Structure formats: structure tokens, C-alpha cells
Amino acid sequence: MAVTGAVMVLFLIGHMVGNLKAFLGAASFNEYASFLRTMGEPLLTYRVALTIVEVVLVVSIALHMWSAISLARRASKARPVKYAAKRKAQAGGYAVHTMRYGGVIILLFVIYHLLDLTLGTVNPAGFDSTPYDRLVEGFAPSRWWVTLFYVVAVIMVGLHLRHGLWSAFQTLGLASGRSYRPLKVVAAGLSALLVLGFLTVPVAVMAGVIK
Numbered sequence: 209m210a211v212t213g214a215v216m217v218l219f220l221i222g223h224m225v226g227n228l229k230a231f232l233g234a235a236s237f238n239e240y241a242s243f244l245r246t247m248g249e250p251l252l253t254y255r256v257a258l259t260i261v262e263v264v265l266v267v268s269i270a271l272h273m274w275s276a277i278s279l280a281r282r283a284s285k286a287r288p289v290k291y292a293a294k295r296k297a298q299a300g301g302y303a304v305h306t307m308r309y310g311g312v313i314i315l316l317f318v319i320y321h322l323l324d325l326t327l328g329t330v331n332p333a334g335f336d337s338t339p340y341d342r343l344v345e346g347f348a349p350s351r352w353w354v355t356l357f358y359v360v361a362v363i364m365v366g367l368h369l370r371h372g373l374w375s376a377f378q379t380l381g382l383a384s385g386r387s388y389r390p391l392k393v394v395a396a397g398l399s400a401l402l403v404l405g406f407l408t409v410p411v412a413v414m415a416g417v418i419k
């Protein structure tokens with residue numbers, strides 16, 4: 209879970225920073241989108257590096273889900289009888305109860321997101337448009353509900369990440385004694401930073417700052 213999670217965290221950091229190029233204008237954002245397709249050239253041909261990234265991401269998502277399911281099965285086999293006492297778990301309420309449902313909702317969001325901003329199928333600008341046009345038309349003020357959906361989904365990504373990072377720290381044996389509190393802050397801080405960074409773009413488009 210930790211390795212595939214780490215791959216996705218690295219992708220999310222890169223993706224969030226790249227999205228902020230939208231504040232530099234259409235040319236800068238489209239140039240960045242085009243770089244994603246031409247990176248690795250001339251050693252690799254058009255879109256090869258991006259396809260490798262996509263395959264790594266799909267494999268990571270699949271393995272992440274597979275690990276989650278097999279860990280849950282192992283846990284219920286090891287302890288088929290429920291605990292009598294409802295003890296407050298180590299991690300916060302959202303994480304314990306809804307990590308798996310949250311994960312499924314995030315997956316559905318990513319599918320919608322690809323149809324929206326990558327393929328343009330559910331975007332008013334359509335497929336035959338630039339990535340910047342899809343961004344500006346997709347989050348137009350009249351489509352406030354799309355922005356709202358993104359806000360909810362990205363907050364869920366943040367909560368998922370906070371718990372995921374914290375679990376990884378514990379699994380690696382890092383979160384003990386003195387490092388317990390600081391690492392909790394690192395997990396929450398990095399997640400909050402990602403959420404804020406991601407949300408600035410759709411909110412700025414909706415507010416007319418990016419147009």
C-alpha cells in the first residue's frame with residue numbers, strides 16, 4: 209500500500225504544481241500540457257513517456273486496491289469476533305470508517321476528471337480544444353456544481369492522503385515517541401497543502417481570476 213501510495217503522492221505533487229501554471233496564462237498552461245506529451249523526446253517518441261506514467265498510475269491504483277482488500281481480509285480472518293469495546297481508534301473518525309468508500313469515490317472522481325479535462329467528453333469545450341479552454345469552460349461560473357464536485361472530491365483526496373501518510377509512517381516504524389506528533393503534523397500539513405494547491409485553480413476560474 210505504501211509503495212503504490214507513494215507513487216501516487218509524487219504524481220499528485222507534480223500535478224498540483226503543474227496546474228498552478230494556469231495562473232500564468234493560456235500559453236504557459238498549454239505549453240506545459242504539450243510538454244507532458246513531448247517529454248523524453250528525442251530519445252522517446254511523442255506521448256511514450258506520458259503513456260509510461262499512465263501505465264504506472266493504473267498499475268499503482270490496481271495494486272493499491274488489491275492490497276487494501278487483502279489486508280482487510282487478513283485482518284478479519286485474524287480477528288473474526290468484533291471487539292466488545294468501541295475503543296477510539298488511533299486514527300481520526302473519517303479515516304477509520306470511510307477510507308475504503310472514500311477510495312472508491314476518489315476513483316469515480318478520477319474517471320469523471322479524465323472524461324472532463326483530458327478527453328473533453330463531458331466538457332463544454334469538447335475534445336477539439338486546448339487544455340486551457342477545457343479548464344476555463346469546465347469551471348465556468350454557470351457550472352458552479354462542477355467546481356463544487358471537485359472541491360468535495362479533492363477534500364476527500366486530502367483526507368485519504370492524511371490517513372494514508374500517517375499509516376505509512378506507522379508501518380515504517382517512524383511514528384514513535386518523539387516523532388509521533390511531528391509526523392502527524394507532516395501528514396496533515398502535506399495533505400492540506402495539496403488540497404489548497406489543487407483547489408486554487410477551479411476556484412480562481414469560477415471567480416473570474418483565470419479567464
Ligand code: HEM
Pocket residue numbers: 223227241242244258261262265314318321322325326339343358362365406407409410
Ligand atoms: C482540482 C484540481 C485539478 C485540476 C484543475 C486538474 C487538471 C487536470 C488537467 C487540465 C488534466 C489534463 C492535462 C492534459 O490533458 O494535458 C488533468 C489530468 C489528470 N488528472 Fe487532474 N486536476 C485536478 C485534480 C486532480 C486530482 C485530485 C487527481 C487525482 C486524485 C487528478 C488526476 C489526474 C490524472 C490521473 C490525469 C491524467 C494524466 C494523464 O494525462 O496521464 N487530478 N488534470
